[in-house]
Amino acid sequence: MGTGMRAEMRDREEPSPDAVQRQLERVLESKVFAIAPRLSKFLRFGVESALAGTNPVNEYSIGVDVFERDNSFDPRVDPIVRVHARRLRSKLAQYYDTDGVEDRIEIQLPLRSYIPVFRRREPRGLQLPPCRTPQPDSRTQASIAVFRFVNLTPERHGDNFAEGLTREVIYGLAKAKDWRIVSCRAHDRRPDSHEIRRQLDVPLALSGTVRRAEKRLRVSAELLSIPDGTVLWSDMYEVESENVISTQETIASAICQAVNRQLAAWPGKC
Numbered sequence: 001m002g003t004g005m006r007a008e009m010r011d012r013e014e015p016s017p018d019a020v021q022r023q024l025e026r027v028l029e030s031k032v033f034a035i036a037p038r039l040s041k042f043l044r045f046g047v048e049s050a051l052a053g054t055n056p057v058n059e060y061s062i063g064v065d066v067f068e069r070d071n072s073f074d075p076r077v078d079p080i081v082r083v084h085a086r087r088l089r090s091k092l093a094q095y096y097d098t099d100g101v102e103d104r105i106e107i108q109l110p111l112r113s114y115i116p117v118f119r120r121r122e123p124r125g126l127q128l129p130p131c132r133t134p135q136p137d138s139r140t141q142a143s144i145a146v147f148r149f150v151n152l153t154p155e156r157h158g159d160n161f162a163e164g165l166t167r168e169v170i171y172g173l174a175k176a177k178d179w180r181i182v183s184c185r186a187h188d189r190r191p192d193s194h195e196i197r198r199q200l201d202v203p204l205a206l207s208g209t210v211r212r213a214e215k216r217l218r219v220s221a222e223l224l225s226i227p228d229g230t231v232l233w234s235d236m237y238e239v240e241s242e243n244v245i246s247t248q249e250t251i252a253s254a255i256c257q258a259v260n261r262q263l264a265a266w267p268g269k270c
Contacts, residue, residue: 023105030099046116143180143202153212162210168252217241
């Protein structure tokens with residue numbers, strides 16, 4: 001069997017239940033679903049029931065278990081499940097177009113079905129916008145590469161937090177109009193300065209790490225000057241994490257403020 005055929009067969013294999021469960025948690029922790037608790041409950045019920053293979057996943061069971069209808073619930077009269085199923089499909093599409101664009105597992109809710117399906121997907125590769133030559137009367141836009149924060153927690157318990165923190169940092173830095181932010185979230189590690197210079201042609205790179213111990217989080221971040229390999233700035237943040245979303249926003253805001261001070265004084269240009 002050829003290498004290409006084996007790769008194609010691997011792509012067709014369904015992801016493992018553990019991988020699907022991790023993907024579910026990643027989806028539910030995203031900004032898209034954080035503001036939709038009822039749809040989150042709908043998605044969790046469907047995915048976990050499908051993985052367990054024991055609970056029926058149909059309009060009646062969803063109406064009773066998710067939407068707390070009583071035993072007299074009649075889907076033919078009350079369309080609540082159908083209405084929310086359409087919304088859930090829309091939310092999933094929105095997630096995979098934004099926060100989940102680099103995810104390797106996709107959760108789908110097929111039309112005319114309430115049983116989720118899971119498939120492997122090829123994440124969108126690193127897309128590097130060209131370094132454009134500005135017009136004489138325009139301001140030159142310099143570039144900074146933002147790499148995925150690396151989870152150093154054993155057993156990968158901090159993966160979702162690290163991914164969410166990376167997105168928050170990218171969103172925060174993107175507000176600086178004079179800088180082009182190159183998202184390198186698809187990279188599992190930060191290449192060394194020589195690789196960054198050769199592949200990305202950017203003067204600065206931001207990276208960091210995340211460690212979690214129960215509710216205690218330790219996040220470190222550093223800003224690297226690519227031309228000479230020096231660390232321009234670094235800091236460490238330790239917090240008690242009660243709410244994942246607010247903790248991500250708080251730490252990302254602190255990192256962005258510190259980095260923006262460095263960017264304001266940076267003399268290099270793209």
